Amino acid sequence: MPPREAYDWLRNHCMETARLESTISLLHWDQGTNIPAAGHNHRAEQIAALTRVVHARRTDERIGEALESCVPLELADGPESDLAANLRGWRREFTRASRIPANLAVAIARTASEGESAWERLRPENNWAAFLPYLDELVKLRREEAEAVGYESEPYDALLDEYEPGETTASITPLFAELKRTTVSLLDRILGSGKEPKIALVGRRYPLADQERLVRHVIRTLGFDFTGGRMDTTVHPFCTRIGPGDIRITTRYREDDFAESFFGAIHECGHALYSQGLPGAHFGTPCGRSASLGIHESQSRMWENMVARSRGFWVHFLPLASYALDSLRGIGTDAFHFAVNTVQPGLIRTDADEVTYNLHILLRFDLELALLRGDLRAADIPDAWNEGMRELLGLTPPDHASGAMQDVHWASGLIGYFPTYALGNIYAAQFMETIRAGIGNPDAMFARGEFAPLLDWLRTNIHSRAARQTPREIVRAVTGQDPTPAPLAAHLARKYETLYGLRPSA
């Protein structure tokens, strides 16, 4: 096929696949928000049927031939072109997909689906023994996948690369080691300060409708466009992009806890703002999709922690929040700001504060790496988990449900995914440092209720890049540095030294 014709075919083929795949997103969204109780079986069948269609399209042999035919165009247009970015993305995807034997792909999909159902059932029963066979099988299958996909030195890299293109065990291990060192040291100083917030936010009464009204107002103020999106309630909150002009946040509310609901919604809003900032005209191509899970998480964590947990944010919003929610009346800004930034080692990752959160990730990364290297058997995870928790946070989980069974990820076969959460925090701090240097003190802007400058900066510098570059290339292009944990360490030190009245570290 002539190069231009091959490129057009490829583009149409991949865009059509993306349209079909985005339909699976709607099936999932509806399952999390609307589906009647008796509809789940059929929904699983619908998702499976569409997944088969998408998988067949992704592994269509004609993609390989078309990619070959396009090489002259790529050379002519140069590596900075949209065309080259798309071809890189499609080649990456197709190479990976075509290396995984069809029966392995099917086995992983089926076992992941069974594993997730088993986890839903067995976690509340704290039944590790019954869960282990699923996990064991998934580790085995994903090790097979790593062998099939190929890697240079670490099988783990073949999985990590799926979620964070271009990153490897070798590239992230030093970042994580440094992050661990600075975090453990800061945590020690915080716990040694003897200081505690003066007020508790949990246990007051926050009517659900009032919370929802407030959250809707806040995310609209931050820049979420409701003409191109929705917000609904669910059990396990998420954000999904059905397509350009259709970005959906889900959240949940607790009558007795304002903070969990509020910051959860802002987190999803951060994801949504990224999705709304992706170039809609390029939907279905690498020039129109998010760069990686880590870059996605950098956006959600930035809005959640660096914006909504900043002092400036509450200078602006606390008067309004205490009007919206009676239970917040009479709380001062400093007391409130301290209350939503309390550091407290805990067992559950998703409940963790900004400081201890990364330690939860580092533990999971160590275990995953050991599993893939064959240094750890799935059966030995709980012991290794508990040992890690003691070392990092000084806690021992009383049961599996609040220990190694707390997350759905491994049950769904997602190994190599957790590091992207910590990478997201690292990237976010690097971006924030650049933003501070570029457009001034964010905290002062937030205190004046100005969020558009930040969003504009993110739109220009991050969102509009889509997946034209790898995460590392984006970080380098935007901040002038490779990924580094120093800005995150500096951000945490600055913030928590002030809150906990610590003497600045050297």
Added chain:
Amino acid sequence: MPPREAYDWLRNHCMETARLESTISLLHWDQGTNIPAAGHNHRAEQIAALTRVVHARRTDERIGEALESCVPLELADGPESDLAANLRGWRREFTRASRIPANLAVAIARTASEGESAWERLRPENNWAAFLPYLDELVKLRREEAEAVGYESEPYDALLDEYEPGETTASITPLFAELKRTTVSLLDRILGSGKEPKIALVGRRYPLADQERLVRHVIRTLGFDFTGGRMDTTVHPFCTRIGPGDIRITTRYREDDFAESFFGAIHECGHALYSQGLPGAHFGTPCGRSASLGIHESQSRMWENMVARSRGFWVHFLPLASYALDSLRGIGTDAFHFAVNTVQPGLIRTDADEVTYNLHILLRFDLELALLRGDLRAADIPDAWNEGMRELLGLTPPDHASGAMQDVHWASGLIGYFPTYALGNIYAAQFMETIRAGIGNPDAMFARGEFAPLLDWLRTNIHSRAARQTPREIVRAVTGQDPTPAPLAAHLARKYETLYGLRPSA
């Protein structure tokens, strides 16, 4: 392929296609209930992509080969078997699909989609001239389709058969002629009675939340299962089956009109009860799907008119409704019953009462038949329409929006669809006559709040048959008669003679 293997392949292939098609139903439902304003373009792309997948699967040549291979099984199992019913259904579908050239199918789909959009825009502007080219093209394309599909004596039959399998111009023309005769005669007597309801329901104030609460309670009482379904609000109400265990009603509320919202919801509930009664285990095969549009409509119209507009129904529900809605307080049962059964010739089909409704259908049938025969050009529809309206209802539409442009059907290419509405009314009355003979006076049951016997009867006699038989075979098996308008004429005469104080006709 050996027969058994061929059958299993066919069954799996068709069930998978049905799963994919049911995903289109969710895309439509979401578009009618949830989609953000900016999401429509992508939604159209999603629906188009999935439609292409479904169409390719439906015309897959292997279906023809597999059907051939199954003939020995069909002979062995006999025509009453599930296997034979499925093969009949699949053969019917495949024969039709494979006779329509791919480029014609694409042209119809594209023009129908454009026609529907044009109608949405042009109807409010009353712009017939701009709408005509779409209609003209659709009539031309569907005439081509009729030629491609084939027919014995009337091209119209090739279209009608898609919606009401087995029915033809010759089979329904005498039914409609008789229906017209008895309806026009009854209407004359009603209009000559000088009698009018004493109260008006329109113009009072019915808070939306109170209406919704009442409707939810009523449809639950009638038998709608909310664990296997939902009810939401939309602009153009519909009922859709996402799959077994997931049947969704949509409705709308008017603050100043209780009846339109209420009976609209009961109509959709009638469709939903049928869908909930289809054998879920056979989803995706003829043994698990509805028999025809006419049979579907027989269910919706029965619940709407023969149940919810009966006197017994309001003996039971008016006390509750007047508690739920302040505006209904103090109205007597007879006055209320008369108010919700007022006969009044009008321009709009969807607003028509039970008596005049069928005349709207007969007009459309006559015009469609003339279009397909080539006796009428699309350009001449408005004149023919207005002439028909004068003859049947004594009215002349002041504009196209309330005349020939009022329905979306033709704009979407749906020609041959309207007769199924009148057939539904005919079937419903035949079923009701059989029910009366079998389980006693329905009105007395409704007055006692007993709706389960009716639903049980419908489940056993109609719903569970699915599409194992043609509509005519179902009517014959259930009532012992071919479709006939006599029971409908008798039902209308009995009901409206009482309401309007008419002397019983001979």
